[in-house]
Amino acid sequence: MMPDVPDRHAPPAARPAPEHAGPRPTRRDLERYAGLFAARTRVMTSSAMRDLMAITERPEVISLAGGLPDTSTFPPETFAAIMAGLADDACARALQYGPTDGAAALKGCIVEVMAAEGMRIDPDDVLVTTGGQQVIDLVCKTLIDPGDVIVAEAPTYPGAVPTFSAYQADVVQVALDDDGMRIDELEETLGRLEREGRRPKFIYTVPTFQNPAGVTMSLPRRRRLVEVARERELLVLEDNPYSLLRYEGEPLPTLRSLDSGDFVIYLGTFSKILSPGVRLGWAVAPPPVLEKMGVGKQGADLCSSSLTQLFVADFFAVPGRWQAYVETLRMLYRRRRDTMLEALAESFGPEATWTRPQGGLFVWATLPDYVDTTDLLARALSANVAFVPGRAAFMDGRGGSSLRLNFSGVRESDIREGVRRIGAVIREQVALFGTLSGREPMRAVPRPGQEGPPLADVVALPHRGRRSAGEP
Amino acid sequence: MSTVAVLKGGRSLERQVSLRSGARVEDALERLGHDVVAIDVGHDLVARLRDTRPDVAFVALHGREGEDGTVQELLEVLAIPYTGSGVSACARCADKVLAKHHMRALGIPTPDFFAFSESAFKGLGAADALPAIEDVLAFPLVVKPAGQGSALGIRFARSPADVAPALLAAFSYDTKVLLERHVAGRDLAVSVLDGHPLPVVEAVPGGAGGPKETAAEPPFYDFEARYEIGRTAFVCPADLTPATTAWAQELAVSVWQGFGCEGFARVDLMLSEPGDDLFVLECNPIPGLTETSLLPQAAEEAGISFDALVARIVALVPTRPRSLPATPGRGTP
Numbered sequence: 001m002m003p004d005v006p007d008r009h010a011p012p013a014a015r016p017a018p019e020h021a022g023p024r025p026t027r028r029d030l031e032r033y034a035g036l037f038a039a040r041t042r043v044m045t046s047s048a049m050r051d052l053m054a055i056t057e058r059p060e061v062i063s064l065a066g067g068l069p070d071t072s073t074f075p076p077e078t079f080a081a082i083m084a085g086l087a088d089d090a091c092a093r094a095l096q097y098g099p100t101d102g103a104a105a106l107k108g109c110i111v112e113v114m115a116a117e118g119m120r121i122d123p124d125d126v127l128v129t130t131g132g133q134q135v136i137d138l139v140c141k142t143l144i145d146p147g148d149v150i151v152a153e154a155p156t157y158p159g160a161v162p163t164f165s166a167y168q169a170d171v172v173q174v175a176l177d178d179d180g181m182r183i184d185e186l187e188e189t190l191g192r193l194e195r196e197g198r199r200p201k202f203i204y205t206v207p208t209f210q211n212p213a214g215v216t217m218s219l220p221r222r223r224r225l226v227e228v229a230r231e232r233e234l235l236v237l238e239d240n241p242y243s244l245l246r247y248e249g250e251p252l253p254t255l256r257s258l259d260s261g262d263f264v265i266y267l268g269t270f271s272k273i274l275s276p277g278v279r280l281g282w283a284v285a286p287p288p289v290l291e292k293m294g295v296g297k298q299g300a301d302l303c304s305s306s307l308t309q310l311f312v313a314d315f316f317a318v319p320g321r322w323q324a325y326v327e328t329l330r331m332l333y334r335r336r337r338d339t340m341l342e343a344l345a346e347s348f349g350p351e352a353t354w355t356r357p358q359g360g361l362f363v364w365a366t367l368p369d370y371v372d373t374t375d376l377l378a379r380a381l382s383a384n385v386a387f388v389p390g391r392a393a394f395m396d397g398r399g400g401s402s403l404r405l406n407f408s409g410v411r412e413s414d415i416r417e418g419v420r421r422i423g424a425v426i427r428e429q430v431a432l433f434g435t436l437s438g439r440e441p442m443r444a445v446p447r448p449g450q451e452g453p454p455l456a457d458v459v460a461l462p463h464r465g466r467r468s469a470g471e472p
Numbered sequence: 473m474s475t476v477a478v479l480k481g482g483r484s485l486e487r488q489v490s491l492r493s494g495a496r497v498e499d500a501l502e503r504l505g506h507d508v509v510a511i512d513v514g515h516d517l518v519a520r521l522r523d524t525r526p527d528v529a530f531v532a533l534h535g536r537e538g539e540d541g542t543v544q545e546l547l548e549v550l551a552i553p554y555t556g557s558g559v560s561a562c563a564r565c566a567d568k569v570l571a572k573h574h575m576r577a578l579g580i581p582t583p584d585f586f587a588f589s590e591s592a593f594k595g596l597g598a599a600d601a602l603p604a605i606e607d608v609l610a611f612p613l614v615v616k617p618a619g620q621g622s623a624l625g626i627r628f629a630r631s632p633a634d635v636a637p638a639l640l641a642a643f644s645y646d647t648k649v650l651l652e653r654h655v656a657g658r659d660l661a662v663s664v665l666d667g668h669p670l671p672v673v674e675a676v677p678g679g680a681g682g683p684k685e686t687a688a689e690p691p692f693y694d695f696e697a698r699y700e701i702g703r704t705a706f707v708c709p710a711d712l713t714p715a716t717t718a719w720a721q722e723l724a725v726s727v728w729q730g731f732g733c734e735g736f737a738r739v740d741l742m743l744s745e746p747g748d749d750l751f752v753l754e755c756n757p758i759p760g761l762t763e764t765s766l767l768p769q770a771a772e773e774a775g776i777s778f779d780a781l782v783a784r785i786v787a788l789v790p791t792r793p794r795s796l797p798a799t800p801g802r803g804t805p
Contacts, residue, residue: 054488058514370637375625375644378485432590432643437636438599 040146040168056386062418065386067211067361068409069272073328082314090310098306100298102128102282105313110282112316113268116323117243119257125284127294130304132241132269132281136160138293138300139202139237139265139283140167149193149200153181155364155393155402157211157239160204164395171395172200178355180217181205183224190232202235202265207255208243209360212393212404216358219252226259235289239267244326245408246359247334256284265289270312272361273326278308333361336407336415343416347423351430354405361408364390366401367426370433373403376425385421474527476501476786477520477552479543481512484535485624485645493761494532500782501530513543521550528789529554530782531758536619539758540566548793555785556735557757558794564731565757568650569618571731575752578730580723582752583742584609585652587618590643602635605651612654615639617646628654657745660710662724663738663759663767665781666788669721670770674710706766708773716743720750727755735788738767 056063086094102110107123114121129135136159144150146168152160154173164171172193174186186203193200205225207217217225229236238255256266261284269281283293297303316322340363344354354365367373373389380386390402405422407415478501480494481487494510501508509524511517513533521529529552537543541562547554557565564570569587576582586605592598606613615638617625625645627638635651642649659677663670709717724739731737738759742751759767771781 054491055483055485058483370640372637372641372644375641378624379644381485429640429644432593433636433640435593436599436639436643 040166055381061381061384061386062410062414062421063386064405064407064410064415064418064422065388066406066409068406069276069329069361070332070409071275071277073332074275074325078315082311085314086307086310094307094310096306098303098309100303101294102126102304103306103309103313106280106309109313109316109322110268112322113244113270113273114266114284117240117257118251118253119266121261121284125261125287125290127283127285127290127297128304128309129281129283129297130301131271131276131279132239132267133159133163134297134300134304135265135267135281135283135293136163136204136237136239137166138296139235139289140164140169141296141300142289142292143201143235144169149198151186151189151200151203153205153210153213154396155212155390155399156204156395157206158388158392160239161392161395170198173394173396173398176210176213176215178215180207180210180215180221181225183221183228186225187228190228190234200234202237203229204237204239205255206239206241208240208252209245209357209362211242211360212362212388212390213364214355214357214360214362215364216252222252222255222258226255226264229259229263233263235263235265237265237267241267241269241272242360244273245330245333245361247330247337249358262286273329274312274315274322278305278312280304280308280312333408336410336412337363339412339415340405340407340419343419344423347420349423349427349430352426361406363405363407365403365405366390367403368430368433369401370437371426371429372400374400376403376429379425379429380422383421383425385418385425387422475507475509475524476528476530477509477511477524477526478530478532479511479513479517479538480532482514482533482535482538484533484538486535489760489762490532490534490538492763493534493765496761496763496778497530497532497782500779501786503779504783504786506786513538517543518546518550521547521552526552528552528786530786531555532761534758534760536566539756540619551793553789553791555789557731557733557737561732561734562757565733565737565755567618567648568616568754569648571754572650574730575727578726580726580730580752581750583614583653583655585650587648587650589649590647593639599636603632606632606635609651609653613638614650614652614654615642616650616652617642617644618648618650619646655742655744655751657747658710658743660712660720660741660743660750661738661766661770662720662741663736663770664724664728664733665736665771665776665784667725667728669724670767670776671709671773672712672717672720673706673708673766673770674712675766676705676707706764706769708766708769712743716748716750723750723752727752731755733757734790734794735785736767 055061056065104123106128107126110126110128111121111123129138140163144167147170150164150169150171152164152171152173153176156173172189174189175182190200203225205217207222209216225236228234236255240254243251243254254266256264265283265285267281267283270278271281283290285293337357341356344363344365348354348365351368352365354363357363374391377387377389388404390399390404391397393399393404405419410418478494478498480490482490484490498508498510509526511520529547531538531543531554533539533543539562541559544554544559544562548559564574572582572585586609588598611630613629613635615627615629615635625642627634627641629635629638639649659675661673661675712720720741723741727739728737733755736759738756740753740756742753744751759765761768768778768781772778776784
């Protein structure tokens with residue numbers, strides 16, 4: 001049945017006509033399109049959380065749910081000078097297509113950044129991508145047939161989940177603790193998969209300042225991981241957006257530098273050290289893999305933006321400038337991290353544990369298992385504060401009692417207030433559960449600062465001791 | 473043509489759905505030749521309404537404050553005619569506990585239930601009464617927040633151990649919760665337009681994507697499935713016997729009349745399997761108007777296009793103030 005064609009009245013002069021010519025598609029039309037959707041779209045879902053997150057755009061909500069770098073720190077005069085320079089010297093080039101594998105000038109910058117991370121690479125081994133996210137997509141495009149296994153951390157980067165789903169990968173998650181991915185559990189998992197006749201294609205890890213957990217893989221585990229990859233001839237996708245944002249401790253070698261690049265695909269990005277708006281990342285991979293990824297990229301977008309590649313290259317052209325900018329970010333984020341850890345110690349009750357990241361953007365907190373953080377988010381939103389519920393970082397329903405908090409994109413005063421509000425909501429829920437389950441009579445909710453000793457040093461990950469409500 | 477203010481968004485957890493409903497309504501109103509002012513409801517609502525002085529407010533809000541009579545009360549105060557049900561019908565529908573008590577009083581079948589406020593647990597030791605409730609209602613139980621639309625915060629409790637976490641989840645959305653006997657069966661919805669029932673829609677969870685079943689919960693028409701294309705298959709008209717269809721429609725109209733609804737509403741029912749008994753779960757005074765919503769779909773089946781539906785809803789707006797006295801049964805066929 002075709003929808004009725006409505007009467008069209010000329011819209012008032014002041015009002016522009018709607019862009020679409022007719023009524024929006026009806027339900028029935030949409031079902032008709034759904035019949036054309038590829039099978040893979042069945043697993044391409046977005047979550048209810050996304051709808052809840054619509055509320056975080058309201059100005060009264062303090063959102064600790066983002067993952068944003070603070071781009072307000074970038075000097076506008078530098079931006080203006082670079083753009084003016086491009087207009088004078090490279091206008092036509094900036095507006096033109098470029099090579100699929102990236103502009104030579106930008107590859108020079110990438111070599112510099114990787115040198116700062118302790119790696120020496122040949123520019124020919126680099127594929128410039130549209131954000132680091134495209135590396136994940138191209139690796140899947142190159143390696144994954146429907147049903148192939150990807151081994152990821154538990155929790156894993158929530159943004160990788162839709163990509164894995166779109167390629168119909170079978171994602172198997174391996175727990176992590178304070179020292180990153182549990183390699184013993186990884187080996188067990190790989191053994192089990194082998195017995196089941198399932199061969200994983202790659203292991204996906206964010207070894208340094210992991211998103212969402214904030215933890216860093218220890219050196220022995222890094223060594224063992226690349227050995228495991230070599231022994232089993234498996235690829236590792238090392239996603240490394242944060243390691244230059246280290247606030248304390250000594251840098252650890254990347255997996256790629258430990259492996260010399262035989263079984264490691266390295267993912268880098270300018271998003272966290274310069275700007276996510278330039279949408280530039282890169283991959284360094286074994287040549288046959290890189291070549292296939294390049295073919296995949298041709299199909300995806302021909303090339304990344306020439307304009308932003310030239311912008312970044314110009315920014316890097318002044319010696320020491322990018323390093324100084326990263327240092328500015330490091331100082332800023334360190335203060336914000338410290339503020340968040342202090343606020344957590346003040347406001348989260350004894351039932352909560354959280355990670356103490358040495359760098360990066362996130363803290364991962366875990367509450368008693370009876371608290372579902374998706375529901376907690378609803379209550380938190382009514383207190384005008386938001387976070388990411390942990391379930392987004394798992395594909396198997398785990399993570400229901402964890403949450404991710406971002407500190408990089410939020411002012412210190414808002415971090416303090418936001419954490420205080422979440423803490424109040426958690427204490428309410430913990431006390432209420434005691435009452436509901438008859439474990440503990442309702443007690444007065446303690447005020448912030450009365451909970452006892454600071455817990456900033458508590459780093460154990462999924463500790464799920466159930467202490468009673470209000471216990472000091 | 474008149475100026476219509478479309479009220480949408482707001483602070484409710486259903487903000488996103490409301491923005492989508494509102495956008496569709498705005499487009500339709502423009503095509504119908506109205507001047508449209510879109511208002512994302514917030515602190516400045518009253519000021520903005522005073523500035524724009526619309527001839528009619530189209531309330532496309534879902535959930536708290538939009539559907540519970542709060543915004544309607546403000547519109548009464550400002551003497552701005554508005555779409556849909558009045559304050560008292562909204563208040564009755566939006567509180568599922570109140571709604572179920574009304575249904576019982578009206579003799580409309582609804583699953584057995586008990587309801588508790590947070591304060592009953594905090595101050596009156598209601599937890600001690602849970603075993604008795606569990607005996608009466610039997611497992612599995614459905615635990616729901618009293619005032620939440622969609623399916624946010626709804627949990628199944630399969631055993632006594634599940635009850636406290638389910639209550640905790642429900643209390644995240646409201647200070648009052650409902651423990652309801654679970655009726656296994658088919659999920660039906662009857663939309664009512666100006667007192668007349670539209671064709672019955674059946675929601676079949678899973679749709680093109682297959683049921684999103686976890687170990688913890690049965691396949692369930694959950695929040696995501698409700699609004700995502702392909703997640704739920706909708707059948708309209710539902711494949712029912714003529715007698716069952718007529719019965720479902722009759723029940724929906726009884727709820728409409730009994731609650732004093734106006735304009736449009738949607739009544740959700742369960743058809744038990746086995747048993748073929750109908751139970752009314754709830755009545756939504758402002759059902760969704762998104763691409764995947766049930767009311768537009770039922771209207772379309774009845775030969776009423778979306779634009780015609782919106783025109784009708786606006787035409788049904790009473791021009792006189794309706795807060796006092798209440799005007800139940802306006803929509804009597």
